[in-house]
Amino acid sequence: MRQVRIGAGAGYSGDRIEPAVELAEIGDLDYLVFECLAERTIALAQQARLKDPKGGYDPLLETRMRAVLPACHARRTRIVTNMGAANPLAAAEKIREIARELGLAGLKVAAVLGDDVFDLLRGSDLPLEEMEGTVADLGNRIVSANAYLGAGPIAEALAAGAQVVVTGRAADPALFLGPLMHEFGWALSDHEALGRGTLVGHLLECAGQVTGGYFADPGFKDVPDLARLGFPIGEVSEDGSVVVTKVEGSGGRVTPATVKEQLLYEILDPARYLQPDVVADFTAVEIRETGPDRVKVGGGRGRPPTGKLKVSIGTIEGFIGEGQISYAGPGAEARGRLALEIVRERLALTGVAASELRFDLIGLNALHGAGRAQGSEPYEVRVRVAGRTDSLAEAIRIGNEVETLYTNGPAGGGGVAKSAREVLGIVSTLIPAESVTPSLYILEA
Amino acid sequence: MKLRAIAHSRTGDKGNTSNISVIAYDERDFALLARHVTAERVAAHLAGIVRGGVTRYELPRIGALNFVLRGALGGGVTRSLALDPHGKSLSSALLDLDIPDGEPVFGRWPAEPEADGRRTP
Known part of the structure; x- marks a missing residue:
């Protein structure tokens, strides 16, 4: 064969x-x-x-x-x-x-x-997958729409x-x-x-x-x-x-x-x-x-x-700011928890405009939440604070508040890393297959 | 024993949905998996992570189950604030599930290493 x-x-x-x-x-x-x-x-x-x-x-x-x-x-x-x-x-x-x-x-x-169906889709009343609303509801947040x-x-x-x-x-x-x-x-x-x-x-x-x-x-x-x-x-x-x-x-x-x-x-x-x-x-x-x-x-x-094709729609989702710092040795977890509390209070005190915040202790609860660790206290933990904002400037402030723990936070914190980035989200919809017309261009070297 | 002793697992993602396979090392352990790794137990084990429903699909011919967990990825891979936005590590959480001892098991790991030190599932 x-x-x-x-x-x-x-x-x-x-x-x-x-x-x-x-x-x-x-x-x-x-x-x-x-x-x-x-x-x-x-x-x-x-x-x-x-x-x-x-x-x-x-x-x-x-x-x-x-x-x-x-x-x-x-x-x-x-x-x-x-x-x-x-x-x-x-x-x-x-x-x-x-x-x-x-x-x-x-x-x-x-x-x-x-595959680019951006013009076809913009403003359409097709329902979105996995969430409420239609394509039109996304308004100007759409940056791309591509059919499979x-x-x-x-x-x-x-x-x-x-x-x-x-x-x-x-x-x-x-x-x-x-x-x-x-x-x-x-x-x-x-x-x-x-x-x-x-x-x-x-x-x-x-x-x-x-x-x-x-x-x-x-x-x-x-x-x-x-x-x-x-x-x-x-x-x-x-x-x-x-x-x-x-x-x-x-x-x-x-x-x-x-x-x-x-x-x-x-x-x-x-x-x-x-x-x-x-x-x-x-x-x-x-x-x-x-x-x-x-x-x-x-x-x-x-x-x-x-008879329907999935379409991935790229959307502007604002910004994510993040900061991390590590603690080690006896009392690492307690100092990590104190650090998180301090950053939480600082973000409120200084009025950082975040619509969603997340506070993790990497090594303890960052991946699957609290209550899964078994046994003794970890030797080291890494504090992680992440938040969603509408502007890059606000996103940067989140990492900065973690960084200031160096001289203002609990003892022995080290290894700060911070980042702020624009977020592109993806949502999906389905369109009738016949509304998409693939075409070929053939070039010769 | 832990599920990890009799099965392996891989996680994938689509939007805000997580897909976790559970595959018996020995296909003859499918019935054991099917009895103890139910959609309800998976939902309970991953409570706090999965916000939607859990659906189980059965593949007896290859000794595997496939779980689809809706609303498991913090709003979706692309916008989640989570450290592991794809939920890639969820398979490891699921393998920590307890399976009652006392029932016959065909393929239990880790097995004795072979002459060259390898263990071959």
């Missing part, structure tokens, strides 16, 4: 570069996919584009492309990525420029456009001969499903096949998270050589089953357990994993170890899509 080898070269925007180079050079790949677009990343990218019309794509695009393009070109490995972020066309132009510099004449780069595109335009770009396909917002598994549709001739109406391909994409999309990354728990789940973690390769058969593996000699491991953790990662209802092209069903999935670092997965299913 014919096989397609797809590698995942990134699981998020800032991911390691060398594992992708390793895949490009010795992974014997047909496709190398880079998934780099978290929910909020595109809203940040949109702001970058507002400042520079030629910007707004992934900040590591150039680094990644320079690192893998020569090997991919030499081995006829095609690249699919959502590093276009808020500006896929500018990203494609940049890739063309790099290809020319590297002497890769004739390289075809496709940009997938159409499916695999169709990616498959089309590949059929048109593109060696690199760069998208903006697309469903993460679609970056993998597109190549499989193209290679195996799966139609958009073949929902069973799309369900199986979505399973493949979902397993690979977070890169190292299926090869032993984000898995180790010493004594319980040991993973060798995480500093040289190998990124995954999916050997996909025409029947949609996949063997998940990695480059021999790389770090990490692929076992049924690593695959199961990734299978259930962020899918909500496993019988209804909602995608633009399909509602995938993972409840009949079968997982079998077939060799060292080789796990076969099959049994993905699919039903027709809902």
